[in-house]
Amino acid sequence: MPYGELDQLAINTIRLLAVDATFNANSGHPGAPMGMAPIAHILFNKFMTFNPKNPDWVNRDRFVLSNGHGCMLQYALLHLFGYEVSMDALKHFRQVDSITPGHPEAHDTPGVEVTTGPLGQGFSNAVGLAVAQKHSAAVFNKDGYDLFTNYTYCFFGDGCAMEGIASEAASAAGHLQLGNLICVYDDNHISIDGDTACAFTEDVSKRFEAYGWHVIWVKEGDTDLDGMEKAIEECRKVTDKPSMIRLTTTIGFGSKLQGTHGVHGNPLKADDCKAVKAKFGFDPEKSFVVPQEVYDMYHKHAADGAAAEEEWNQLFEKYGESYPTEHADLKRRLTGVLPEGWQTKLPSYKPTDSAVASRKLSESVLEAIHEVIPELISGSADLTGSNNTRWKNAVDFQPPSTGLGDWSGRYMRYGVREHAMAAMMNGMASYGTVIPAGGTFLNFVSYASGAVRLSSLSHRRVIYVATHDSIGLGEDGPTHQPIETLAHFRALPNMMVWRPADGNECSAAYYMALTSKRTPSILALTRQNLPQLEGSTIEDAIKGGYVVLETPGAAVTLVSTGSEVAICLEAAKILKDQGKPARVVSMPCVEVFDAQPKDYRLTVIPDGVPSMSVEVMSTLGWEKYSHEQFGLNRFGASGPYKDVYKKFDFTPEGVVKRALATIDFYKDVKPLRSPVNRAFTNLI
C-alpha cells in the first residue's frame, strides 16, 4: 500500500504530541521524536505485532528506544496505539508521580520494555532481548509450533553510537549472528555539543559491517517512507546477521531550529510551536490534538495485534497437548516462579567439609541447580575458568554455524565486555523467559556500573557472579583488588550485595538471588579457600545477617563478611583466652539484614555490647552496623594473598588488637546502644 495523507497526518500527530508535551513540561527533548516519527510510524504500524491490552504477551515484537531522551516519541506511540498511557499522562510528562518520566522506565509505563536514557544501554538491552528470543525459540519452538517468532527493534542515536557499551554489544551481536535484531541509527549529525563533526567523524556503517552486521543506508529519513519500509523488509529477510539501518534524518523536523542542537534538549519556543503546527496543517492554537482517523488507524493495527495474540494463545494451548512438559515449563517461567522444590538441590555443608573458595562453591551451586532451573543462563566476560560460572556439561549459546554450540545453549561467552554483558543481561531478564547470571572479577563489575544501576532501577532479576572479591586475590595486585566496590553497590538502591563466608552462605545467596523476582544481586566471591563454618546454616544466612558464634557475657561483637568471618572466629578464640569473650556475626548481605524486623536485628547486634566490623576493604557504611570499623581504606598490594593479608594486619591477632581497643573505648558509654537503633527511619 503506497503511503498517503493519513500516514503523513499520523507522523505529524506524533511530532506535535512531542512538541506539546515538552512545551507543556517546559522540559524535554522534542528533536529526536520529530526526526524519528516517520520511521516509528512505519515500524509500529506496518511491521510490529503487539497487543496494547496485554503488554506482557511473550511473543510481541520488542521495541527499545535507546536514545531514551526522545521518550515522548515512545509515549506518543503508546498512547496512540491504545496502551494504558492516557492523554492526561502525556500532559503530565516529566511531572512527579506521572507514568511519563523524563526517560523511559520499564517498571513505570506499560509498553516500555527496558529502562533507557543513559546512552548505549537500550541498544545493549536490545541485543539481550534478541539473545533471549533466539534461545526461547530454540528451546520451545517445535515443528508447526513457532511460538517464538518476534523481532527486536531498536532506535539509537549518535550518543549511543559513541558509547563503548554499544560498541561492545554490537560486536557481540555480530558474533552471535542475531538475525532477529534490527536497529535504526538516527544519523542526524547532531549531538549536544553541536554538529557531530566536532567529535564523531568515523564511518559508522563501516564499523558495523566490521562487526558482521548487515547495513543499509536510507538517505532521506524525513520523507522516503517507501525506502524505510523496504529497508525494514530487507532486514527482516537477513536472518544470519543483525541489521543496522543508517537513517539520515533532520533533528526537530518542522521546527525553525530543525537540524541544529537547539532543538535537541529544549522545548520549542511558543511561536515555533505555532509555526510548526501551521506547517503541518494543524490548528496553531490547539495543543495535544489527535485526529480521530489517526486513532482509528492505529487502533486497527492494535486490534490486529490482539488477534495475533489470540491466535498465539490457541496455538500455545494446542502445543500443550503435544508438548505438555514444555508447555508447563513455559507457563511457569512466565510467572517468574521457580520450579517447586528446586531449593532442595542447594548444597549444604558441615564444618568438617573441606575448605573451598567461594567461587568454587558458587560453581557447585550452579552444577547442582542448573537442571532444575532450566531458565538459568550462565556466562562470563571471558573469565570462565576464573569465575567458575560454567557447569560441566553446559552447551554454549552460539550460532550453530560456529560449531561451538547452538541457540539452545545456556552458557554465554560475552567476551571481555563487562558493560555490555550487564546490559545484555538486563535485556535478557526483560524478555521474561530466562534468568541471566554473568561473571567477572568484582573489580570489573565497576566497568559495568552504568548497566548494574539499571538492573536495580528497572527491577531486573540479574545475578552478577563477582569473583576475586578482595586483596585475597593476591598477586594480580591493586589494579584488580576491590576497595570501594562493595560500598558502591551497597549504596545502590534495590541491589543485594552478597559476600558469603562459606558454602551454606553461598547457597543462601543463590536462594535469595534466584527468588527475588524484582531485585538484582551481586555475589562477591573469593579466589582463596574458605573453611566451612561451625554455626552457619542456609536458613540463618538468608536473613542477611546472623550470629555465627554466640557467647554469653560477650565483651564485643565482631561483625564480618566473607573471607574475614573465619578470621574473626579465630580472633574470638584468642579473645576468649584473654577473658574478653566475643560474639561473631556473619553479615553476608546488609540489604537483606536491613529488611528483617528490628527485634531480630537487635538480637544479632544487641544493645550494651560494643561492636566492630571486619571487612578487608573500605569501611564506608559499616558504621551503620558497628561502633568501630576495621577495614582497608587504601589500595592493596601485589603478592601471595597470605602475605598481603598479613601486610595489612588482617590476621586473628590484628583483629584482637582492635577488638580490645574497641572494648576499652566504649567501657564508659551509657547506654551503649546498638547501631540498629535509629532516631528516625529513612525512606527506602
Place this chain on the structure above:
Amino acid sequence: MPYGELDQLAINTIRLLAVDATFNANSGHPGAPMGMAPIAHILFNKFMTFNPKNPDWVNRDRFVLSNGHGCMLQYALLHLFGYEVSMDALKHFRQVDSITPGHPEAHDTPGVEVTTGPLGQGFSNAVGLAVAQKHSAAVFNKDGYDLFTNYTYCFFGDGCAMEGIASEAASAAGHLQLGNLICVYDDNHISIDGDTACAFTEDVSKRFEAYGWHVIWVKEGDTDLDGMEKAIEECRKVTDKPSMIRLTTTIGFGSKLQGTHGVHGNPLKADDCKAVKAKFGFDPEKSFVVPQEVYDMYHKHAADGAAAEEEWNQLFEKYGESYPTEHADLKRRLTGVLPEGWQTKLPSYKPTDSAVASRKLSESVLEAIHEVIPELISGSADLTGSNNTRWKNAVDFQPPSTGLGDWSGRYMRYGVREHAMAAMMNGMASYGTVIPAGGTFLNFVSYASGAVRLSSLSHRRVIYVATHDSIGLGEDGPTHQPIETLAHFRALPNMMVWRPADGNECSAAYYMALTSKRTPSILALTRQNLPQLEGSTIEDAIKGGYVVLETPGAAVTLVSTGSEVAICLEAAKILKDQGKPARVVSMPCVEVFDAQPKDYRLTVIPDGVPSMSVEVMSTLGWEKYSHEQFGLNRFGASGPYKDVYKKFDFTPEGVVKRALATIDFYKDVKPLRSPVNRAFTNLI
C-alpha cells in the same frame, strides 16, 4: 641493518625472563611477553628514544602496555635497558613491597608511564598521551626548536580490543588525527576463554579503518623482524592518522602450550621451562640469565637515548634565550607547581551576591583562571552547555584541517565517551605538561569508574567536573539522578570528592583540586541555583569541613553538603524559634576534612551535641560524621526539582522534623561522643 643472531638472542632473553619470573612467582602471564618479545625488541631498540637514567625526560617516547598482565615483558625491557629495575626486582615479581607488581603501576616502577592491567585503559591512556604531545608541540615548538617530537607507542591485545573504553578512545583518536600514536594489536587469537572464535570474530582492522586509522597487517609476528620494522617505519610517516599494526603472533611462543590459553595466565610447568630454554639455546638448568652481549646492545641504545636527552637539554637552554617566557612556562609546568599568585584570581563571594548554580560557579572559576593556568585543558563528554566547562574564548583542540580549532586548543570535545575521556585524562596528566579537567553528569562519571579508579591509584591530577549532582537535576528523572555515586567515590582511596555549597566553596574545591599534585578530584555541582552563604569562606572550605553557622548552646549539629546546606540553614532558623538552636556544618569534602588535625575536627563536630547529616542521596558513610542521617536510600523521581525535593521531604521542615527526633533520641546518652572519636585508626 639486517637482523641477526644477537637480535634473536635478545628476544629470547626477554622471553625467558618472563618465563623465569612467572615460574619463580608461581603466578603471572608468560604468554603475551613470549609472543610480543620480537616487536618489543624492535620497537625499543630501533625506534624508541629514552634515557633510563632519567625516566622523566619530557620528550622521551612513551610506551604503554595496555595488555598489562604481560608486564613481565615491560619489566624485562626496563631491566635490560638499564632503568632502576634490578634483577632482584624481577626475582621478586608479584611479591609484597616489590616494584614489580602483578600489573604495571606508574607510581611504583621507574619507566612505567601509566598504570595498566584493567583492560582497555592503557590504550586509552596512550590516546591521552598523544593528545598532550600534540598540544605541547603546538604550544612550545618554534622554528628550529622542535622540543616535542616524541611518539606514543602502545601494545594491546584482544581483551583491550573488546573493551568499550578502547573503542571510544580509538574513535576519538581517529577523529583527532593523532599521527603521533602507533598501536600494536597482538592478534594472537587467544583470550582467557580460549580461541577468540568463541566471542570475538569481528574484523578489527576494518573497524579501525572505520575510525579513520591507518592500519597495517604483519602476518608473521613471531619471525618477520624486517616486516615489523618496516611497518613501524611506515606508521611513523603517516602523520595525519593514528596507526594500528595488526601483528599476528603466537601466544607463549616456544612453550609446549604455545598458541593456547594454557599459556596465557599461568606459569609454564618446570619441564616446559627447561624445554623452552633448550630450544632457545639457553642452559635449561639456569634461570634469570642475561647474556652480556644483550646488556651491551641495549645499554648502547640507552646511551644513545641519554645523548639525545643531553642534546635536547642544550636545545632547550638555547630556546630559553629566544623564548624566555615559553621556556620559563615549560620549566614550571614540569615541576607541577602552578604560577605564583594564580589563586588570587579565584572568585570570592558575599552573601548578598546572587544565587547561582554551582555548575555556573565552576564556569566562573574556569573563566577567571584559564589565563593564569595555561596548562589547564578543559573539555566535556558532549555536555559542554550543561557542564559549563568551556570558557568564552576557548579554542577547541582539533586537527586544523577540521576548521574547528587547532592543536594548541585547550578545549576537548570528547564526544559521548565518558570512560575514554577519563582514561585519556589519565594519559594527558601523565604526560607532564597539562592538567586535564573534563565534564559529564555526576551520574555518568560511573560509566568511567574503571578509569576514575586508576586516576586515584596512579596519583594523577585529574579533575572531574560532575554536574547535575542530585535529584536537583529534576525532570531528567531517576535514570540520571545519582544516589550511590558519592558514596562510591568517597570509598575510593586517594580521591577528593567535592560538593560545594556556594561560590566560595566552589573556588576552594578548585584550589584544592589544582594544587593536589597527586590526587584526582570529582567536583559534584548542581544544576539548580544556590544562594551565597553567610559564613562561607575559601579559607574555611579548603579544610574540607567547617562550621558555617555557630550557635552557642546548640542542641544539634547539622552536617551537610552542597545544595542541602542552605536548606539546613533555613531549618536552623526554625529550630531556633522552637528553642532548639542548631549548629550547621558544611562538609564539602570529607577526604580533606579527614586529613585535618583531630582537634580541629572536634571543633567542627564536637562532643556532647547530637549530630545529623543531611545530603539528598545515599546515607552510606555519613555515620562517620554524624549520629543520625537524613538522606535518600531509594531512586529519585522525574519532575521540576522543587517538587522532587518536596516529595522526599528535603525541605527546612523535613530537616527540622528529623533534627528534633535526633535531639530527643540522644538526650540520655552519656558521654555523647563526637563520631570524630574512634577507638583506633585505620590504615589510610
